Amino acid sequence: MTKRKAADEVFCRSCGAAIKQASELCPNCGVRNDNYSPASSGGGRGGVHDPAQYETSVSDTWWYGVAAGTGIWVLLVLASALGGDLGAGGGILVLIGWAGLPLSVYFDSQYVRANSEWDPNVAVWVILSAIWFLNIAAGAAYLYRRHQVLGEP
Ligand SMILES: [Zn+2]
Known part of the structure; x- marks a missing residue:
């Protein structure tokens, strides 16, 4: 038996x-x-991330902000490398990029955490996306990882 x-x-x-x-x-x-x-x-440390534990009302459109913020930084870096002067528009872009990218990452990471198996470390990603130049790599890496776990965008 x-x-x-x-x-x-x-x-x-x-x-x-x-x-x-x-x-x-x-x-x-x-x-x-x-x-x-x-x-x-209690789903403590070391356990497998369970998206069902997280509830969020954050929309799934914040990645647009991540993409746009990353794009703005690429533009700014290119402009300064070429010695171009974006004038007043450049100042506004800096503000949008500098504040908008971490903000978008902050909200989007909550969406990702509740909807995929990836549990992004929100604080780390927000800090990375607020550091000049590093934020371009961070934004690109974030979007790539997001695409892997969610199959979107
Ligand atoms: Zn027994």
Whole structure:
């Protein structure tokens, strides 16, 4: 006779019955379950990221901001490399790019966290996207990773 057990079950060390891993005592013989692990582990550190744990009302359109912010920075860097002067428009672009990119990353990462298996470290990405020049790489890397886990854009 072969013993069968489900994925969430273990064999009792005393009587060999298949019992739920989440049950502390064997219902068959009453011996303590050696493999007992409470089902409600609270989803602590080290666990697999579960998107269902997160709820968000953030829309999925913030990546436009990430893309636009990254694009603005590419434009600014190109303009300064070419010695061009964007004038007043350049100042506005700097403001939009500098504030808009981290803001977009902040909101979008919450959407990503609740809708994919990727759990972006929000603080790290926001900081990276606020540092001049580094933010271009950060924005591109973010969009690439986002595309991998979500299949969009
Ligand atoms: Zn037992």
